[in-house]
Every structure is written in structure tokens, then in C-alpha cells.
Amino acid sequence: MSIIKVDNLAVGYEGKSVATGLNFTVNEGDYLCIIGENGAGKSTLMKTLLHLIKPISGEVSYMDGLMPYEIGYLPQHTIVQKDFPASVEEIVLSGLLSKSGLRPFYTKTEKKIAQRAMEKMDILDLKKKCYRNLSGGQMQRVLLARALCATSKLLVLDEPVTGLDPKVTEDFYKLIKQLNDEGLTIIMVSHDMPSAIRYSSKILLVNQTQKFFGKTKDYISSTARKEFDGELCAFEVDDQGKEKDNGIN
Known part of the structure; x- marks a missing residue:
């Protein structure tokens, strides 16, 4: 379809x-x-x-x-993104902003969605780490988890x-293919x-x-x-x- x-x-x-x-x-x-x-x-x-x-x-x-807000988007990586002073969990949760509207907090359900996305990207152990202290490959996994919060x-x-270096690049492509294979x-x-x-x-x-x-x-x-x-x-x-x-x- x-x-x-x-x-x-x-x-x-x-x-x-x-x-x-x-x-x-x-x-x-x-x-x-x-x-x-x-x-x-x-x-x-x-x-x-x-x-x-x-x-x-x-x-x-x-x-x-x-709907446009149901599309997960991973833009080109920029210097500004690399220096963003927020935790991994905060960035992943921000992928839910289009769904949460003007609420100043995230619900338990939304937090579970973010946790599942971090688990899928194998970054759950990094959730309290500062984003700007991560490697390039870890940063992309965080942004991908954020995008997954916005869409199914x-x-x-x-x-x-x-x-990204060749090994990280290959791992990332395999991750995207796995998501595609899952629908x-x-x-x-x-x-x-x-x-x-x-x-x-x-x-x-x-x-x-x-x-x-x-x-x-x-x-x-x-x-x-x-x-x-x-x-x-x-x-x-x-x-x-x-x-x-x-x-x-």
C-alpha cells in the first residue's frame, strides 16, 4: 500500500x-x-x-x-547537534514532543516508549550520559532512538x-536494515x-x-x-x- x-x-x-x-x-x-x-x-x-x-x-x-508528525527524521549530523548539552534520555524523549503537545511532562507510557527505543538501539546503559560526550556512532544511535519514538x-x-568510521557505518546500516525487516x-x-x-x-x-x-x-x-x-x-x-x-x- x-x-x-x-x-x-x-x-x-x-x-x-x-x-x-x-x-x-x-x-x-x-x-x-x-x-x-x-x-x-x-x-x-x-x-x-x-x-x-x-x-x-x-x-x-x-x-x-x-500524518507528518508520524514520520521519524534523522537529519545530517551537525556541529551544533554534537555539542548539545542534554542527557541521552532527554534527547530520546524529545522525539515524543509532537505527540505530547503542550504538556510540560512525559507520561509513564511515553517513558516506556523511550526506554524500548533505547533498548532496541542498545544504548539504555547510556541514558544518563551527556550526549556531547558520546562517540559519533553512539550519537547516531541516540538520534535514531529519538526518531523511533516519533514513528512506527x-x-x-x-x-x-x-x-563515522567503516565499522560503525556497517553496524549502522545493518541496524537500519533490521528495522526495515521488522516492517x-x-x-x-x-x-x-x-x-x-x-x-x-x-x-x-x-x-x-x-x-x-x-x-x-x-x-x-x-x-x-x-x-x-x-x-x-x-x-x-x-x-x-x-x-x-x-x-x-
Whole structure:
């Protein structure tokens, strides 16, 4: 069942488009990776999907009763976020603010939701720690737990592994895939092509306009991929996204 439908969308700022001609659908259970060059409009599209900025033209429709406040969002990691002076528990609980309204306190039920999210992310032992004293990987798990408090339907991530070391990056991708396998729909902006192909079910290639949308297995053999990656790549991948020898040294 469709949960987001995009029709003839153009996205940008102050009336100036950075990406146009976008048409795609996100279904329940999808793992959609949005890829493209720097400045191609990926993050702008993401913010438009979240209603953080208005479309230049076209339409984004939420289906199946999905409300904007039911979407969990993990933005790009910033210096400000890294220096945030709050405990892990406080940050995770803040993911429930859209549901708690103007109440100045959290209910027992909301605290249990936050605890389950911390348990799922394996950070419960860190709940009293100051966020800014954590490692990069721990910070991302905290922010992911916060996003999970906001949703049981759709998780949106904007280049979530930027700045993380390879081992932490791989663990994080596996964590996202596990959430997807458990039924959570994923939309992720990524510049990590091997991992995008390895883990996603669908690919959206954006370079100022829509170059490809469809199943990941179809993207692998597509003309769009050859044009984006180049005829000769530093790596090739099989249908499972695993690297294979392409004879290039």
C-alpha cells in the first residue's frame, strides 16, 4: 500500500528549482535510497517530503492516513547537534514532543516508549550520559532512538553515516536494515553507492531531474547507473550489493 505519492514535483528555495520532474511512490515496507551528485537536490527533496519547505510546484500526498508528525527524521549530523548539552534520555524523549503537545511532562507510557527505543538501539546503559560526550556512532544511535519514538511507520534519514568510521557505518546500516525487516518503511539520502545497492529495495536517482526510479535490482543493470557511475567504476557489485572483481586495478 502506498504511503507517499509524488506527482510532477519541483523542489528548491525562494522560487528557484534545484530539481524538477520528480514522480515516484513510496510503499509500506520499502527501503528507498535517494542518490545523486552533490547539489543535485537530494536533501531539498527530503525536506520537501517532510513539509519543512514548500514545493516549487507539483504535489506530495500522504496516503493511508500518514500524518507528518508520524514520520521519524534523522537529519545530517551537525556541529551544533554534537555539542548539545542534554542527557541521552532527554534527547530520546524529545522525539515524543509532537505527540505530547503542550504538556510540560512525559507520561509513564511515553517513558516506556523511550526506554524500548533505547533498548532496541542498545544504548539504555547510556541514558544518563551527556550526549556531547558520546562517540559519533553512539550519537547516531541516540538520534535514531529519538526518531523511533516519533514513528512506527516511516523513518527518513539524510546521509546518516557521514563522519563515522567503516565499522560503525556497517553496524549502522545493518541496524537500519533490521528495522526495515521488522516492517518500518525507510527513505534514506545516501552517497554510499555500494551500501545503497546492498541494502535498499528501491533507488531514486536525482540529478537536477529524475534519472531513475525503480527496484534496486533493475537499477544495477540500467543505463542510468552507467551514466551516473561511469562506464568504468572503481568497484562493481552483484545483485546483493557485494563487491566483485571487475578487472580494474
